[in-house]
Amino acid sequence: MKLILGIGWLLFASAAAAGTRYWDGEAGDGLWENPSNWTDNLLPAAGDDVILDNSIVAGNYTVSLPSGAVTVTVNSILIAPSSGVVIILLLPSANTANPGLQVTGSGDALWLQAGAVLKNSSGASAGSGISISNRLRINDGAKYIHNTRRSNATIVSQLSTASGTAFGEFEFDVPPSGSYTPSLSGRTFGTLSFSAMAGGGNSTYAGSGASDLTVRGHLNIHAGATLALSMTSDINVAGNLALSAGATFNLQTSSGNDTLRVAGNLVLGGLLTESGSGFPVLELSGSSQTVSGAGQISGSINFRMNSSGTASLGSPLAIPFALTLSTGRILSSTTNILTLSDNAVVNGGGSSSFVQGPMRKAGDEDFIFPLGSGNIYAPLSLLNGSGQSVTDSFTAEYRRANPQNIYGSSYGSGIHHISFVEYWLLNRSAGAASKRVALAVHEQSFCLRPATSFLARFNGAQWTAESSTASGFVPCGAYQCGTLNSNNQLTEWGPFTIATSDSASVNPLPIRLLSFRAVPVADSLLFVWEMGESCPPGTSFELQRSADGIRFGNAIIVPGNETGLRYRAVLPRSPESRFFRLKIRHRENIQYSPVLAVRPWFELGPIFPNPVRGIARIPVFLLQMTKVIISVYDVMGTCVYRREVFPPAGGVQLQLDLSGLRSGLYQLRAATRHGERMLRFVKD
Numbered sequence: 001m002k003l004i005l006g007i008g009w010l011l012f013a014s015a016a017a018a019g020t021r022y023w024d025g026e027a028g029d030g031l032w033e034n035p036s037n038w039t040d041n042l043l044p045a046a047g048d049d050v051i052l053d054n055s056i057v058a059g060n061y062t063v064s065l066p067s068g069a070v071t072v073t074v075n076s077i078l079i080a081p082s083s084g085v086v087i088i089l090l091l092p093s094a095n096t097a098n099p100g101l102q103v104t105g106s107g108d109a110l111w112l113q114a115g116a117v118l119k120n121s122s123g124a125s126a127g128s129g130i131s132i133s134n135r136l137r138i139n140d141g142a143k144y145i146h147n148t149r150r151s152n153a154t155i156v157s158q159l160s161t162a163s164g165t166a167f168g169e170f171e172f173d174v175p176p177s178g179s180y181t182p183s184l185s186g187r188t189f190g191t192l193s194f195s196a197m198a199g200g201g202n203s204t205y206a207g208s209g210a211s212d213l214t215v216r217g218h219l220n221i222h223a224g225a226t227l228a229l230s231m232t233s234d235i236n237v238a239g240n241l242a243l244s245a246g247a248t249f250n251l252q253t254s255s256g257n258d259t260l261r262v263a264g265n266l267v268l269g270g271l272l273t274e275s276g277s278g279f280p281v282l283e284l285s286g287s288s289q290t291v292s293g294a295g296q297i298s299g300s301i302n303f304r305m306n307s308s309g310t311a312s313l314g315s316p317l318a319i320p321f322a323l324t325l326s327t328g329r330i331l332s333s334t335t336n337i338l339t340l341s342d343n344a345v346v347n348g349g350g351s352s353s354f355v356q357g358p359m360r361k362a363g364d365e366d367f368i369f370p371l372g373s374g375n376i377y378a379p380l381s382l383l384n385g386s387g388q389s390v391t392d393s394f395t396a397e398y399r400r401a402n403p404q405n406i407y408g409s410s411y412g413s414g415i416h417h418i419s420f421v422e423y424w425l426l427n428r429s430a431g432a433a434s435k436r437v438a439l440a441v442h443e444q445s446f447c448l449r450p451a452t453s454f455l456a457r458f459n460g461a462q463w464t465a466e467s468s469t470a471s472g473f474v475p476c477g478a479y480q481c482g483t484l485n486s487n488n489q490l491t492e493w494g495p496f497t498i499a500t501s502d503s504a505s506v507n508p509l510p511i512r513l514l515s516f517r518a519v520p521v522a523d524s525l526l527f528v529w530e531m532g533e534s535c536p537p538g539t540s541f542e543l544q545r546s547a548d549g550i551r552f553g554n555a556i557i558v559p560g561n562e563t564g565l566r567y568r569a570v571l572p573r574s575p576e577s578r579f580f581r582l583k584i585r586h587r588e589n590i591q592y593s594p595v596l597a598v599r600p601w602f603e604l605g606p607i608f609p610n611p612v613r614g615i616a617r618i619p620v621f622l623l624q625m626t627k628v629i630i631s632v633y634d635v636m637g638t639c640v641y642r643r644e645v646f647p648p649a650g651g652v653q654l655q656l657d658l659s660g661l662r663s664g665l666y667q668l669r670a671a672t673r674h675g676e677r678m679l680r681f682v683k684d
Contacts, residue, residue, distance in 0.1 A: 019048035024056045033066045046073040054082040067094035076105035081115035088117040091129055098127035108160050109134050114141030121147040128154050135160045138168030145171045147198055153183035165190045166216040173198045185209020191217035196224030221247040230254035237262045243270035251280035261285040268293035274301055290314045319344055325353035325370055332357030342390045346370050351377040358397040364388035371398035380424050381438035392431030398424050403497050410462035415499045418456050418463055419509045423497040434489035443476040449507045450480050456499035516593045520623050527569045535560030539586045543569050545577040604670050604677035611682040614659040621651045629671045
């Protein structure tokens, strides 16, 4: 018999008594009490260590403990299936003993490895069916099923939290007879699941308590199961919260204000609700999460974004009560839109937390859309409406892009130019309400003069000026920040942006780089760039260079021109500088151009074939025709071959007859007035 076990089991086995019993299944009936099913045809006795694995019996199998008022007592049990195999140890409902299984050993005495299932279906009238003196260890991929209405508290209290157990599953699948109370307050699980199969597809689990529940893996509520909490403490889930279709999670049935924190993904296939007088919180607390599923949220649940990263919507999400934005971005899309119901409110919001993508608001109240992109917070407000109804619906989105590239630059009366960097989309999805619109002007709007800035709307043919008032403007860096409010109720919608009657040199919104290129000229590079508008006073261009495209240093500074649009600068070619960019500075604002990669004057490709037998071929690139001196040196440094060639500009292939060289290692040097390149090769 050959048995291969992990280091963990070696520790487990080191304390084993002399009697170790392996399942050999010779009787073929799957019964624990049949001695023929055990090695040496001896039943495990008190003090023995039991191993259910595949060292003797291959494939899946089930071992059933005895029926009747029979207690089985052993020192330890290890269930260790081979990869892909399932081994089940069943305490049947026909066992009425209290306990039916007793494990008395020290440490992780009842140990389930991946593929192991321990199903407790005890039919006892009291107790928990299984008694464990020390710890129950459920490794990742293993499962304990509580399939009895007997107590679970003593079993839950003995769960191991060792490394590798976060995704070991503790499943409640209790037979029907009213609701069942799992022990949750102050408990720590790996993965916790609630099922309704034993309940005929409809089971309710009720949890309460004043100490936190910790789930180190996933929290699963399966179809037909209801988990109803009246806890005054919090629930912390390190993995996913998954509600299957037909599942219900009632966060609060009483007056508690508990918080459910989920660091993994939210799979909302069923109903997430509350039925009490409390105000529970569902908090996304991870770093890169997704929210998906065709289920719904109902009741007075505060949906709180408190993530170090983002939460991406994989399905449409409707929030009926409150959205709190603490940290992190919610990423939505046209297909997977975020909707707030009538009377739902938003708390918080700012540069560290907003909705990036489209957002819809239903109802008749004033509302501020907490929109943004990247690290820019750019809210849009709907105010002081008329003709509104609870069935109204508006959809808004902030886009960090040049609206002129999409809608053109045809302007109505009073507009000199609009923003080059941002716009908002606002559409009325339902209803006939008129609203006043307010846009937030932030530092990255690049607004210098609020008095001559106003709202502009694209009417399908051109940008039109909307009568508006600037309010609350204060300096922010080099610019002005505040709000632009429409003076009239609007009835037409579409793209909105910020416009000005000033020239770009006075009110930039901001300056715009149209092109940036390099042209070879003799031994120099001519850099040419063009702006979309004349530069405000104080603008400068810093031409920077780099050898690796990562670390840039200053090469030359060119002052901005208040009347011109085109600029040029000349730099001598340098073998160390192949990458270039512009650093555009206006007051405290800095922009960078795309990086230009410039080919060197002279490039020498690898020699082939290598080793060389006769003719050697070498790819060469030259910007201009020039003399190239080819020299070959042996290992003693003696020049054994020399030739001058005049390749044309561009990429060519040189052919060298090296058949006269002896076998050995050589170095080839190719020299021009623009530098030298070296290759090594072997002569056959």
